[in-house]
Amino acid sequence: MSMQQLSISRRSVLVGFAAMSLLAACAAPATPTKAPDAPAAAPASATTAPAVASAPGTGGTAIGFIFVGPKDDYGYNQAAYLGSKAVEDKFGKNLKILRAENVPENEEAERVMENMIQQGAKIIFATSYGHLDPAINVAKRHPDVVFVHQGGAKHTANVGAYFGTIWQPVYLSGIAAGKMSKTGKLGYIVAFPIPQTLLNINAFTLGAQSVNPNATTTVVFTANWCDPAKQTEAVKTLVAAGVDVVTQHQDCAKTIVEASERAGIMSVGYHADGSPLAPKGWLTGSQWNWGNLYSDIVQTIVDGKWVGSKYDAIYREGFKEGVVELSPFGASVTDDVKKLINDKKQTMLDGKFNPFTGPIKDQDGKVRIADGVQLDTVKLEAETTYLVQGVVGALPK
Amino acid sequence: MLESIIAGAIRAGTPVLFACLGEVIVERAGLVNLGTEGSMLVGALAGFAITAGTGSALLGVIAGALAGLLLSLVFGYLAIQRRANQLATGLAVLTLGNGITAFFGRSFVNQQIHGINPLHIPILSDIPFVGAAFFQQDIMAYLAGIMAVVLWLFLYRTRWGLVLRATGEREEVAYAGGYSPNRVRWAAVAFGGLMAGVGGAYLSVAYTLNWIEGMTAGRGVVAVALVIFASWSPLQAVFASYLFGGAQALQLSLQADGVDASPFLLSMVPYLLTLAVLLVVGRWRRNVMPEGLKAVFGSASARSVA
Known part of the structure; x- marks a missing residue:
């Protein structure tokens, strides 16, 4: 293969990847679903906490959610998406909800989370099992951001893991x-x-x-x-x-x-x-109900109480709590x-x-x-x- | 057990077969379209969307074919008209197909269709073993097999087949015969895209009755690899595709039988088999490769043939 061919191929590949990432950006946007309202609407917990302003996870303008699949897959990601909707209903007035679907379980996930942090997220929900290591990597670079991971059995200084006893x-x-x-x-x-x-x-x-x-x-x-x-x-x-x-x-x-x-x-x-x-043929099944747990996690973090809380570790709940x-x-x-x-x-x-x-x-x-x-x-x-x-x-x- | 593996081989092999047959024609014209996977994806989405919208699986398959064809025109323009590097262009078209379908496919993820279901053929379907193995497929699966025969006849028994082969071997010959090599290439690429689109539509409308982003999962790329295995022959493409499908069906059956082997090792079997076959077949059948492809695959293979 001549040098000229090689350079053409490289360029075309780059163009291809650029096209792909552009389209992927259209396809899986971390959409701010709601513009933040005037600060007057902010709840007491977010405005009257100067003492814990430096607590990890506080002071952000957004909450990020990453999903490994599409939000309406009749499955895991749909359940997690519904959980993020519950968070939006409760906190959407003063925190932007950023969502990214179809986030692969590799370095791509790190890029998506970095991007959410740049958009003001101080709380990130990494909802797929394979998002744990990317989350831990990004967490090392951003000690002021709290990451909560769905299903993990590891936790670090600013990464907690929650799950339900499904x-x-x-x-x-x-x-x-x-x-x-x-x-x-x-x-x-x-x-x-x-x-x-x-x-x-x-x-x-x-x-x-x-x-x-x-x-x-x-x-x-x-x-x-x-x-x-x-x-x-x-x-x-x-x-x-x-x-x-x-x-x-x-x-x-x-x-x-x-x-x-x-x-x-x-x-x-x-x-x-x-x-x-x-x-x-349907008999029954098992399903998730993440809304309350997600909301409680967010509340704990924005209150500046995450460090030392039950979520700041490996946390599991089940039937009794309704998850x-x-x-x-x-x-x-x-x-x-x-x-x-x-x-x-x-x-x-x-x-x-x-x-x-x-x-x-x-x-x-x-x-x-x-x-x-x-x-x-x-x-x-x-x-x-x-x-x-x-x-x-x-x-x- | 054996009959269910054979039936599974045909089912899992059929989408690959459609794409593989299309790519045989493309490569016979002296081109390699790695964008086949992209054409399959747009075919899968268009097929599913139109079936969901109209309730007609036939319209869905036609839409899938057209969508696959349209995407292949992007490849045709760059590779034939602009003489861009084919492998890079193919990859770019593949990612384009990925992006387009991710973007437009979102609202179809949770829709339900009736699609195309297996046919019960009187007498044939009920023959012990043979019926369960071969004659409980849907109409598309039979169509794929028939297409292979038709394409073989076309290639070796018709004038246009000869022109196509001439274009892929020595374009000067086709040119001297009064045919425009570029027009032949365009037709071949369009047909390849159409077949890949049908293969994709098979996946969404007949096989799974679902649309999920990226659902072709590399089957289009495998189809391109299998063309070499099939020595650029439509009939051998049938064997190659069913072997690939069979490896997939076999590994699931082995798991269900509780064979004490890593399921992940078993999942690699179809791909390992493809690689192994390419290694073996690549050596002794390289002389059947259309001459025109040597420019695409680089000087190394050309030298080894000489």
Whole structure:
């Protein structure tokens, strides 16, 4: 290749990338959804806090949210987006809400967050699991900005991590699946083996086994948070393997629910209510309700009280606080199954029941949680590096 | 189990096959269009959007084809008219397709369509094994196979096929024969874009019935790579595409069987297989490469042929 050709190719590539980033900027804007109002409208908490003016996260004019996918994916990102709407309703009068969708889990995320900080954000919500390391990197450069990460198990000086114990409703949906399945074979379509995913697979399986001891869960990894073609193929593969209830841990949930319905099998949802997508086969699901938690986190930070608060670490909440909930039941779910599940839910709310009470055995029959032992949530997440007995499928070693 | 893998191979291979067939024609004219992925993406979005808007999957597929064609004209203008570097132009068109669809696709993410569903063919679909393996696909999948035969006949049994091949081998020959090489190239690029658009529409309208940003996930780039594997033959493109689809279906089936292997290693199988095949086939079939492509692929390959 001649030098001239090479220079043309470089230039064209640069033009291409410039075009791409321009279009990407149009496509995924960190839109200020509301212009800041006159300072007169500012609440007491923001104006009368000169003493904590230097506290991290205070003094900003905006709050940034980054999402790994589109805001209406019937899934994880839609749930997080709704949370950001709740924050906007409460704080939108004097803080701009900056949002960026489809932010990849790499250096691109750092650029997006840097850009939000330049626009005045002192609080940033990094809402995807893979946004943690980029957030920690940016946080090192901006000690005055508070980063809160959704799902992480690490925290630094100005990065906190929050999440919900979604495995609680997932366990209950496992009961529904175990009761309704005719073959006793359940399927789980998973993206990556991160701690939350393994907890969910285990909780689902334990729930199903609590009503059908012979129930098994076949796990298929797609190695992608959202590849509809692979998701479709995964559903067909599971159907061919005799599975009659499919659930998932993906970011975009719609394709799998629809494909299951077309294949005439049942589905259990994740992240958002998918019942309109599958009038016949929808059983129930687990979903997020981030609004209150997000708002409380923001309030704590703007009050200058973040340092030393519960959010300034690894924080988890669950059913009791309302951050996770069970999706509406589908038409096919019988009343006795509903009652069984609601009763179980009540024992969880009362703190009388924890699905991960030992003995919990892994796929090889090795006891991972000893008889009668209950681990606290953070420890449970850290130590769940296995799949429970009754799960068909291999973890990357 | 085997029949479900074969059926999965055809399903997963069909979108790649459409794009691959289009690219066979493009490369036969002496061009390489890496923008195929971009054409697939705009095809997927246009197909989904028009199907959602009109309720007609047929109109959707036609729209997808036209959208893919339109985007390929950008490549045609730069690569044929302006003689820009083809590989760089293709990449730029790919990212352009990415950006356009991200921008216009937002409101379609949560829409529902009926799309194209598998056909039940009397008798054929019910034959044990063979029916489940081959005859429970949708009409588009059969169309892709038929297109391969039609294109083979076109290339080797028609005058225009000869002109196309002449343009890709030695444009002087086509020129001496009274044909404008550039016009032939334009037609080939437009057809390639059209087929990639149909492949994209297949993905959104028939396969997944969904639109998600970036949903082609590299399948258009794989299609271009598979053209070499297929030795620039439409019939071998069928085999190449189904092999790629089969690797994907196989890795899911192995997982569902609980085979104790890393699912991530298994996910790499389709791509590793493509690479391995390129390595092997690239060596002994290089002599079938259209002469015109040697300028695109650089002097290294030209020298090794000589």
